Amino acid sequence: MLLLAMKVIRNKYALTEGGIHALIWAMLLFLPYLVSTSANDYKLGPIPGLFFTISGFIHMGIFYSNAFFFYPRLWNRQYWWLYIPAAMLLLFASFQLKYHILAFWFPDVLKDMTAYKFIFGPSVGIFFVSVIYRRVADKIRFEKEKEKRRTEQLSTELKFLRSQISPHFLFNVLTNLVSLARKKSDQLESSLIMLSELMRYMLYDTQGRKVSVVKEIEYLKSYIELQKLRFGSEVVVTVMMETEAETEYYTIEPMLLIPFVENAFKHGVNYLSDPQIDIQLSVKEGQLTFDVMNRFDADTVTGKDENSGIGLSNVRTRLDLLYRHKHTLLIRDENGIFHITLTLVLT
Structure with a gap:
């Protein structure tokens, strides 16, 4: 008994x-x-x-x-x-x-x-x-x-960070659309449709919770396609994404990967004779590996406005808050090549 x-x-x-x-x-x-x-x-x-x-x-x-x-x-x-x-x-x-x-x-x-x-x-x-x-x-x-106070503080901070990343993202995308409009491009309509899908994801699918890794990858692909529509053949963009069958069961903090791609297009395109961006993503045995590499001109990057680093700073903070001891982030800039590698344990 x-x-x-x-x-x-x-x-x-x-x-x-x-x-x-x-x-x-x-x-x-x-x-x-x-x-x-x-x-x-x-x-x-x-x-x-x-x-x-x-x-x-x-x-x-x-x-x-x-x-x-x-x-x-x-x-x-x-x-x-x-x-x-x-x-x-x-x-x-x-x-x-x-x-x-x-x-x-x-x-x-x-x-x-x-x-x-x-x-x-x-x-x-x-x-x-x-x-x-x-x-x-x-x-x-x-x-x-x-722990309750820490959780409430974490939730408040994450809400602030999410609200901060959305305007930053929209600013960059709208800049892209202005460029297409000036060119009177036939791709403007399809770009606006794609933007509406991205905004729907941002406004309704990412509020206050983690999202499916599959959804985040689709969102990432849409953003890359939007950038391709803008630059066309001016920029060589190589994308390779490999996922396993179990990927649909994993979740991730929303809009966590996009700042790295934004950064690559922002600093890896202008003032370069042969701009090239390489993006690789893989999900294997519950671990996500994300690799982004682009060429850049150190002089033009130094001259950017003070808000240009908001995306990377934001994602570093969110990684530290949500994936402490469960991620590694390597950032290298050598010989005109900017290279980031993120590994993340998925749940």
């Missing part, structure tokens, strides 16, 4: 805290009737079963009055000096109550001096157990509140 009770206690969804307390006290109160016999007066050693049960109710009084009243109200507060006499008074009252119960109902027990330690010792033991319980319970509650 004890093993069964412990299994139930370990199941945090099976019982509330009050239910666990009730179960433990019930086991203690009825312990003599579970391990002893009526022929032995349900004794546990020299202690009669009935007195053991009555003492259990006294111990409950000690436990709850100290754990929920004296300790939280007096200890570590301005009246801390009252706690020690209050604790001594509580124990003394339990001793007196036990003694008078024994003297009235079980006088023979008082004749056995060895029984005294089993009668009065548990009161002291239960008192210290109540102190430990209160301290542990307070620590658990503090950690839960701390």
Whole structure:
């Protein structure tokens, strides 16, 4: 029965805290009737079963009055000096109550001096157990509140970061469409349709939650196609994406990959004689590997406005918040080549 009770206690969804307390006290109160016999007066050693049960109710009084009243109200507060006499008074009252119960109902027990330690010792033991319980319970509650505040702060920060990335993305895309309009390109209409699909994804599919990796990849492909429509044959864009069958079951933070591609088109196209952008993505055994490489002119990048790095800074922050110890991000810029490699453990 004890093993069964412990299994139930370990199941945090099976019982509330009050239910666990009730179960433990019930086991203690009825312990003599579970391990002893009526022929032995349900004794546990020299202690009669009935007195053991009555003492259990006294111990409950000690436990709850100290754990929920004296300790939280007096200890570590301005009246801390009252706690020690209050604790001594509580124990003394339990001793007196036990003694008078024994003297009235079980006088023979008082004749056995060895029984005294089993009668009065548990009161002291239960008192210290109540102190430990209160301290542990307070620590658990503090950690839960701390985690709740951290989660709320994380949620607020992520909402800000998501709201920040959307205008940044739209600014870049609209710049592309203005370029097509100036060219009076026949591709403007298809570009606007593609933009509407991208905006639908941004506005309705990415709010407050992670999205399917498949959706994020489709979104990425649409953005790349939009850029291809803008630049045509002026830019050599190589795209290679490989995914496994299980990819549809994985999720990812929305719009996490797009800033790297935005950055490649923004800095890897203008003022270059032979612009080239290489994009590779693979999902294998629950790990996403994303690789973007582009040529760039260091002089023109240095001259960009101060907001040009908002996308990469944003994605670094989100990676640190959501994928700490679950990602690696390598950024290299050597010999006119800007190269990023992101590896991410998917869930």
